[in-house]
Amino acid sequence: MDLATKRKWDNAVRGYDLMNGYGPEWRWAPSKRRLFAAMEGKVLFLAIGTGQDIQFFPPDRDIIAIDISDQMIAQARRKAERYQGRLELRPLDVHDLDYPDATFDQVFTSCTFCSVPDPVNGLRNLRRVLKPGGTIGMFEHTGSRWFPFGLMLHLMTPLTRRLGPELNRDTPSNVRQAGFVDVRVEPVYLDVVKLIHAVNPTASAGF
Amino acid sequence: MERRLYFLLGDLLSNTGAGALVGLALSAVVGEAWPAVLGMVFGMVVGDVIALPAALLLSVPFGAMEVMLPVMATGMASGMVVGMLSAIGAVSGGFAAALGALVGLVVLAATYGLNAYVRAGYASTVRDRQKTR
Numbered sequence: 001m002d003l004a005t006k007r008k009w010d011n012a013v014r015g016y017d018l019m020n021g022y023g024p025e026w027r028w029a030p031s032k033r034r035l036f037a038a039m040e041g042k043v044l045f046l047a048i049g050t051g052q053d054i055q056f057f058p059p060d061r062d063i064i065a066i067d068i069s070d071q072m073i074a075q076a077r078r079k080a081e082r083y084q085g086r087l088e089l090r091p092l093d094v095h096d097l098d099y100p101d102a103t104f105d106q107v108f109t110s111c112t113f114c115s116v117p118d119p120v121n122g123l124r125n126l127r128r129v130l131k132p133g134g135t136i137g138m139f140e141h142t143g144s145r146w147f148p149f150g151l152m153l154h155l156m157t158p159l160t161r162r163l164g165p166e167l168n169r170d171t172p173s174n175v176r177q178a179g180f181v182d183v184r185v186e187p188v189y190l191d192v193v194k195l196i197h198a199v200n201p202t203a204s205a206g207f
Numbered sequence: 208m209e210r211r212l213y214f215l216l217g218d219l220l221s222n223t224g225a226g227a228l229v230g231l232a233l234s235a236v237v238g239e240a241w242p243a244v245l246g247m248v249f250g251m252v253v254g255d256v257i258a259l260p261a262a263l264l265l266s267v268p269f270g271a272m273e274v275m276l277p278v279m280a281t282g283m284a285s286g287m288v289v290g291m292l293s294a295i296g297a298v299s300g301g302f303a304a305a306l307g308a309l310v311g312l313v314v315l316a317a318t319y320g321l322n323a324y325v326r327a328g329y330a331s332t333v334r335d336r337q338k339t340r
Binding site for chain 1: 209214217255259266267268269270271272273274276279280283318321322325326329
């Protein structure tokens, strides 16, 4: 397990819901609800954080939600108890996934690949545990190609990286590099906040 | 485009407020003895420095990127405009605040327009894809 990343998110748990639980979640609620409404079969959710996304999960689904931080997971447990369906929480690093190949029908992420230290490798690990033809649905924020937003996000990243996410990642490109196909990027806000949909082509290609 | 009144008012308040704050601060610092270009560049940097904590604070009730990006662009633009004008001639605090707020309004309108353009481009791509199926 990447202990530095785990420590960073363990430390971020205090005040996390205060900073992110109101305006950002309310603002993004319609897009997240729409994305998660597609959950079917056995679902892996990465990374659950303090569990703010649980309120947007459709009921009666079979979901395993992981996070590198057990402090975050501890916060999420209270929200998970209210979920009407099967929701298992596990402290686990995406780089150390211990599930057999082709375990899940779908993978979902929410503001996750701004923080995973090696995003392409993390996405390859997700492909490994996804069934052939399985889909990934991501709600992510990235860098921007528009001035001045791209510049501002680049300038802020050295600071934000210490506390939490990187703001200038190119996650759609990382998804393609990891071997996913049919990558569709749907803008939510400018070219920064977006939904990314992609498909795992085969069980073994690229590993 | 955002249609919820709470967020529309929040965006308006955030950008005009941040613009007014930056305008007020720069009119107090930049004087007539400054070269105009220096006033503009200084205003741009200081405007962003003031806007960053304001954006972080405003993101709690009104949303993350949707507040942070336009508010920081407002800080940059209103800082440039008020910094340059303050260097060219004396600008009162009230005028600088009003000008900063106006710049904030323009920046907000521009980001709304850009967002509508980006989303319309995606909608058109989806329509084309559906037609070819």
